[in-house]
Amino acid sequence: xxxxxxxxxxxxxxxxxxxxxxxxxxxxxxxxxxxxxxxxxxxxxxxxxxxxxxxxxxxxxxxxxxxxxxxxxxxxxxxxxxxxxxxxxxxxxxxxxxxxxxxxxxxxxxxxxxxxxxxxxxxxxxxxxxxxxxxxxxxxxxxxxxxxxxxxxxxxxxxxxxxxxxxxxxxxxxxxxxxxxxxxxxxxxxxxxxxxxxxxxxxxxxxxxxxxxxxxxxxxxxxxxxxxxxxxxxxxxxxxxxxxxxxxxxxxxxxxxxxxxxxxxxxxxxxxxxxxxxxxxxxxxxxxxxxxxxxxxxxxxxxxxxxxxxxxxxxxxxxxxxxxxxxxxxxxxxxxxxxxxxxxxxxxxxxxxxxxxxxxxxxxxxxxxxxxxxxxxxxxxxxxxxxxxxxxxxxxxxxxxxxxxxxxxxxxxxxxxxxxxxxxxxxxxxxxxxxxxxxxxxxxxxxxxxxxxxxx
Ligand code: SAH
Ligand code: SF4
Ligand code: F3S
Numbered sequence: 001x002x003x004x005x006x007x008x009x010x011x012x013x014x015x016x017x018x019x020x021x022x023x024x025x026x027x028x029x030x031x032x033x034x035x036x037x038x039x040x041x042x043x044x045x046x047x048x049x050x051x052x053x054x055x056x057x058x059x060x061x062x063x064x065x066x067x068x069x070x071x072x073x074x075x076x077x078x079x080x081x082x083x084x085x086x087x088x089x090x091x092x093x094x095x096x097x098x099x100x101x102x103x104x105x106x107x108x109x110x111x112x113x114x115x116x117x118x119x120x121x122x123x124x125x126x127x128x129x130x131x132x133x134x135x136x137x138x139x140x141x142x143x144x145x146x147x148x149x150x151x152x153x154x155x156x157x158x159x160x161x162x163x164x165x166x167x168x169x170x171x172x173x174x175x176x177x178x179x180x181x182x183x184x185x186x187x188x189x190x191x192x193x194x195x196x197x198x199x200x201x202x203x204x205x206x207x208x209x210x211x212x213x214x215x216x217x218x219x220x221x222x223x224x225x226x227x228x229x230x231x232x233x234x235x236x237x238x239x240x241x242x243x244x245x246x247x248x249x250x251x252x253x254x255x256x257x258x259x260x261x262x263x264x265x266x267x268x269x270x271x272x273x274x275x276x277x278x279x280x281x282x283x284x285x286x287x288x289x290x291x292x293x294x295x296x297x298x299x300x301x302x303x304x305x306x307x308x309x310x311x312x313x314x315x316x317x318x319x320x321x322x323x324x325x326x327x328x329x330x331x332x333x334x335x336x337x338x339x340x341x342x343x344x345x346x347x348x349x350x351x352x353x354x355x356x357x358x359x360x361x362x363x364x365x366x367x368x369x370x371x372x373x374x375x376x377x378x379x380x381x382x383x384x385x386x387x388x389x390x391x392x393x394x395x396x397x398x399x400x401x402x403x404x405x406x407x408x409x410x411x412x413x414x415x416x417x418x419x420x421x422x423x424x425x426x427x428x429x430x431x432x433x434x435x436x437x438x439x440x441x442x443x444x445x446x447x448x449x450x451x452x453x454x455x456x
Contacts, residue, residue, distance in 0.1 A: 026054055027054055027055045027066065028055065028064045028065050029058065029066045029067075029068070030060070030061045030067045030068070032061075032068070032069050034069070035070075035071065035072025035105065036074075037218070038176065038191075038220050038222065039070050039072065039106075041171040042070060043068075044171075045155070045158040045159075046068065046134060048158065048159045049134065049158045049159055050134070050135060061089065064092075064099065065100065066099070066100045066101075066138070067089060067099065068101075068104055069082055069086070069101075069102070069105075070104045071104065071106060072105060072106050073110045073111075073186045074106070074186060074358075076356045076357075082103065086103075089101060089121065090121055093121045100124065101123055102122070102124035102126060102134070103115050103124070103125050103126075104125075104126045105190075106186065106190035108125045108127050109189070109190040110189065110359070111125075112125060112147045116143060116145065124143070125145040125146070126145075126146050126147070127146065127149075127190075128176075129148065129149045129192060130146040131154050132154045132157030132158050133150075153197065155173070155201075160205060165212055165213045167213075167407065168214060168216060168404060169218070169404065169418070171218050172202060172206060172209065172217050172219055172220065173197070173221065174196065174220060174238065175196045176194075177192045177194045178191060179193055179226075180257060180297075182284070183294050183295045183361060183362040183363040184294060184324060184327065184357075185361060186361060189361075191222055194222075194223060196221075196227045196230075198229050199231065199233035199241065202242070203242060210245050210247045210248045211247075213435055214248070215250065215437070216249060216252070216418070217242065217250070218252040218253065219235070219252070220253075221254075224254060225256040225257060225260040225265055226257060234265070235253060236262065236267070239272060239275055250404060250420075251275050256279065256280065257281075258298050258302065258303050259297055261310070267313065269310065269314040270313040277318060277421060278317070278348070278420065278421050279310065279317055280322075281307075281310075281321060282321050282322035283303045283321055283323070284296060285300075285323070285330075286337040286338035287330070288337075290334045293363075294327060294363075304344055304345070307319065318392070318422065319346070319347050320349045320350055320351075320422075321342075321345070321350045322350065322351045322353070323350060323381060324353055324354075325352065325353070325354055325374060325377040326355045326369045326377055326378070328355070328367050328369065329366065330377075335377050339380070339381065342388070346388055347389070349389050349422070352381050352382055354374040354375060354377075355368070355374060389447075390445070390447065393446070393447075396442045396445060396450055397442050397450075398441075398442065399442050400442075401419045401423075401425070401452075402439060402440075403417040403427070403437065403439075403440040404436075405434050405435065406435075413428050414426055414428055414429075415431065415434060417438075417440070419440075419450070423449065424449035424450070426449060426450070426451050426452070427440050427451065427452045427454060429454055438454055440452040440454060441453055
């Protein structure tokens, strides 16, 4: 099934904490990250935790002593990719028997011992809430599995990232887990119940990141706008506190649920200039019948009314969404309602997926639509979303936008940065400007990015 190349849950990245004071004789750790940004953040923290145990990161799997696959279970394709990657690693293990291979993340949580059975080369299976136990498991040496949801907070035990200077934009996990139980989704089972980290801890971590060069923070959570710590702090309160950190220029958060979009958060978008005008607010479907079958607990009209309130507070808000097509029982009329909703909202960008039945979820037992119906609808939906995205990008041409320069671009002499609306912007600029917000005039719009020049 064709899925968009930019699907957040099917991307693969290396943990980006670079070697930090590398020394000879250290063991080498290779981490491959699948899935969402929460996994990217977790991978960084695992790299840091294992760094304290004598492992230094490598980007070359062949030279690793320990390989961790930090996995995603959201759709069948994402989960099966892990097994094909494990197959590809088999020759490495055969050539180097002391190599240890671990599966972490949501496939580890969902499949547990099944992984050890299906892939005998795997030594360790560790679920997302048990990462702080990884160093001890490695020390014990034997094949092992830990998919507990321990009462302690893993982040209290995982050291923060290296003390080295950081890239200008960083993630910070504020909330984990989900209590929503959408009928299609594995996350409540793989990540457990909604838990919010204390605001004071997050503030301290944010200060530390800013001290190391971070100028843009993205607060993460499966339902980050459901954030509420034991002291009663909400996401809006957390954003306002973090906005007080000198040197921090931009704040984002993702992913949000429509039912948790509080008035105080909407107001923060009107009042807090550091809070960027971009909101990923998945709706999944525009049909009330399907929304009900999905257990989304809101209607299409509720969502549209919410969008109106958000746009009243912040008229230039760029909206992003997730859509599932071909959910069991979806008729052509239901699908048309989704297209209508998309037309009504006008998305700056969006992710869309063909429904994939997931073991253990309520919808798994329902009649699955034929694959051709799903792929045909997905193509039509993506054509509309691509048109909207292209129109949105084209409308930026000629405008001057503040762009946070993040890293070297694809061509020599080029840097790439982000607009407030999360467009990638490529422009010629001196590399010493990385980490600075500059004014850039947009000169051209491509499919996924903008080109620009420094505005004098
Ligand atoms: N917490 C976020 C999304 C988590 S998963 C939220 O509630 O919006 C990211 C996206 O994957 C979902 O928004 C949904 O569009 C998609 N997804 C989840 N389960 C799926 C499934 N079984 N089949 C197809 N897409 C799915
Ligand atoms: Fe999954 Fe729904 Fe929870 Fe999002 S809100 S993580 S889609 S169960
Ligand atoms: Fe995937 Fe788990 Fe994230 S299933 S999308 S890695 S929460």
